[in-house]
Amino acid sequence: MFEGMRRHASWIVLVIAGAFILSMAIGGITTIFTKTESLGVIAGEKISFENYRTILENAFANYARQNPDGKLDDEQAKKLNNETWDQIIQEILLSREIKARRIKVTQEDILGKVKEPTEDIETMTDFQTDGEFDINLYFTALEENPDFFNYIERRIKGSLPYEKLYDNVKAEIVLTEEDVKQQYADANNKANADIIYFEANKMKVNATDSLMKIYYEANKEDFKKGPARKLKYVKLVLEASEEDKQTSKAKADSIFKVVSSGMDFAEAAKELSEGPSADKGGDLGYFAKERMVTEFSDAAFSMKNGEISQPVLTRFGWHIIKVYDRKTNEESGAEEVKASHILIKNEPSEATIANLEIVATDLFQTAKKDGLEKASETFSYEVSETDEFYEDSKYIKGIGSEEALLKFAFSKKVGKISEPLKDRSGNYFVTEISFKIGDHYQDFEAQKKSIKLKTEKQLKSEKVEALAQDFIKIHKPSDFLTAAKKLDWKIIEAADITIGGTIEGLRKNDDLKSAILAGKVGENTELISDENGAYIAVIKNRELPDLEKFETEKETLLKEAQEKEETKHLNDWWRELRNNAKIEDNRKNYYSL
Known part of the structure; x- marks a missing residue:
């Protein structure tokens, strides 16, 4: 049973992984760059090329093992390289945090975890009775199979320090009942309102040089740079050089002759095409003329069913096209062609x-x-x-x-x-x-374009607020909605407004939401302005939080809120740790990324 859990890489997998890594390397691990002492430095810890290559070889071997029929192309190789680098960063930074926080793992901790099998262990058929996990079978295996016990122990020793670290970080968050009650109240304090939106962007203004200079001087600190x-x-x-293009054309011509002589087109595409549809025998399905580049469509739509084209040049390379069928799309009425192609790219040679x-x-x-x-x-x-x-x-x-x-x-x-x-x-x-x-202030002339936009925005905001103030003076509050419609101001019918939510059609404005939620049905808010315009809300409906319901559900709500805040805090903590770490990545001097 335990032997079946071990997955050793065959020598073939390792050789393939090593060969692919060498093919990724720039010029066989030689470049015009002067080599640095290390492939990278993470928080002061140097990563040598030799160590990184070994780790990367293992990553490639694992991928090849887990995806025996998968295609290990350049994009997947780059992805694995980046994932490996990220894993090393994570391991170094987290290990330092474990040490800094003096996190220890005792034998008692390990034995306690041994008694708590993980989900992947519970789903193993060796430990199931009538399709259900049987803890007694698991304990028997631990007692009778030293290899299995050692395997579980090694896993726990590797993961438990990180679990303790995460628990340590999450423990920094303590939500009180009052915190959760406030969150509940905020989420369930709702209103519907019709909002008159005096939109600043509707205003016509002229930002002259003198006005722009006034804006620049008044906001000069915004233009201060390091x-x-x-x-x-x-x-x-x-x-691709001309010679490369000629080589590609010659290859395309040769393939055209082969498929024209009777070779199965789909098989030829699988073996020879350099396009993404190669695995499907070059099949592109049905397509309308405008879906493809002009040169490709012109050729395909001029061909008869069963016909194979001479090589057609597009920006993607040379295409040999075979048309199989044509039909009229029932919905659009457009003619569509069903075709396959073999693509030979015009790519630069070594x-x-x-x-x-x-x-x-x-x-x-x-x-x-x-x-x-x-x-x-x-x-x-x-x-x-x-x-x-x-x-x-x-x-x-x-x-x-x-x-x-x-x-x-x-x-x-x-x-x-x-x-x-x-x-x-x-x-x-x-x-x-x-x-x-x-340290310097950005030059007025150099920033004139952005200063003009900012000045115009300020002028529009000031102009529309003045119009909104006049609107309030002229009209009765009971007539606001009717008058606004006549004057062609936008009316936004907003439903389920909460303090933490958004109002569709408007930028974020907490003052507006607070004013609406502080009012009663039938009341109007005062005029509220921001850089995007001015607003008056007519409150149509209010829904207050049911605090009695909170009392009956608070245990569940407390648990959910604590878990949510802990997860957020853990993510924020890691992001800050990563962003603040000094990381020097020289991989591109060694690999094509």
Whole structure:
């Protein structure tokens, strides 16, 4: 029984996993980057390439074992790589927390847990009598099978410290009966109301330069920024060369000859197509003309049933199309074609990829001597410049999310050239630090577009509030709804308004909800304004919380509320722990991610 629980990877699985990892590596674990001492650093703990590769090999082997018929393609490989990295981060950070909180696991703790079998153990047929879990069979196995006992003990030793940590974190949340009673009251204090919405966006305003400058000076602290940098950069795009395209075309021509000579089209698609429908024999089902790219549709809809097309070029590559049937869609009346295709992509070859690396290296070496501008002139490349970015920026405009460049930009001097950076798509960037500034206010002219939008928003808000004030002066409260309809102001019929909920058609406004819930049926709220407009609510219905019902259900409500808050707190705690951890990820220097 216990032997059946052990799943050893065969040497074939391990070899396949290792080979695939090597195929992921950039240039067989060699790159134009200067190798760092470690593949990464997590909270001060260095992760060596060798250790990471071993862990990754195990992850690939486990995947291959669990998915013997599954396809391990590039996307799945990248996903496994990222999941493995995340697991290492989690293990290191949580282990540190366990140590910091002095969490210990005693033998008594372990033996106590041994007596509480987990769900996967309870569902094993070895421990069931008449289809139900039999605890006595489980205890007998523990007593008579030392291997099984040791297996269970190892599992508990591995998981119990983390369970104790989570319990420790969740114990930080203590909800009182008053807390839960207030939550219950808030959730069950409801109202229906007709809300007159004086919408600011309906206003016409003119944000002149003088008004924008007034806004800028009045809100100058909003434009205060920390240290910033800019980069000049050359982007070397990885794309198929003419030779690569000719090779793809020749391959497509050869496949066309084979399928035209009688080879089963579906079998050929399964073996040769590089498209996502390959597993289905290239089957695309029925489709209307506008569903496909123009070149593909033009070819497919001009063909007869049973006909096979010459290779058709689209932005996806070369397609050999076979049409099987056509019909008229009963609902739309549009003609539809049933077809399959074999796709041969126009992708860069290994030689093209290697050549781009050489070009990037040459540009980098020349730029180090002459500067990026002059080097780009020599190689006939276009130089672009990023917008200002900051040390905590997640994205550099024109380049993307690149931690290595952020670190480079904020640790080097103006004029420094970065080593070529390869992004996830295989493109290369060679960059030069072109601008450096400390704490500063963003320039009015540079921010003029956003200042104009903000000034206009403020002017609209002020204008619509003035109109709403005039509306109140002119009309009787009992006539508000009728008058608002005549003046074409929006009326929102809101139901089941609660303090924690949303009102459909409106942005969040707690003041408005509070005013409605404080009123009585038939009353109007005072005028309430925010940056989106002004509001008057006519209260139509009120539903007050049944506190007697709370008393009868409070034990269940207390338990549910405590569990909900504990889960939220645990998630927030982990998010903060992860976000605050210093993590250096250099995997892209070793793997194609």
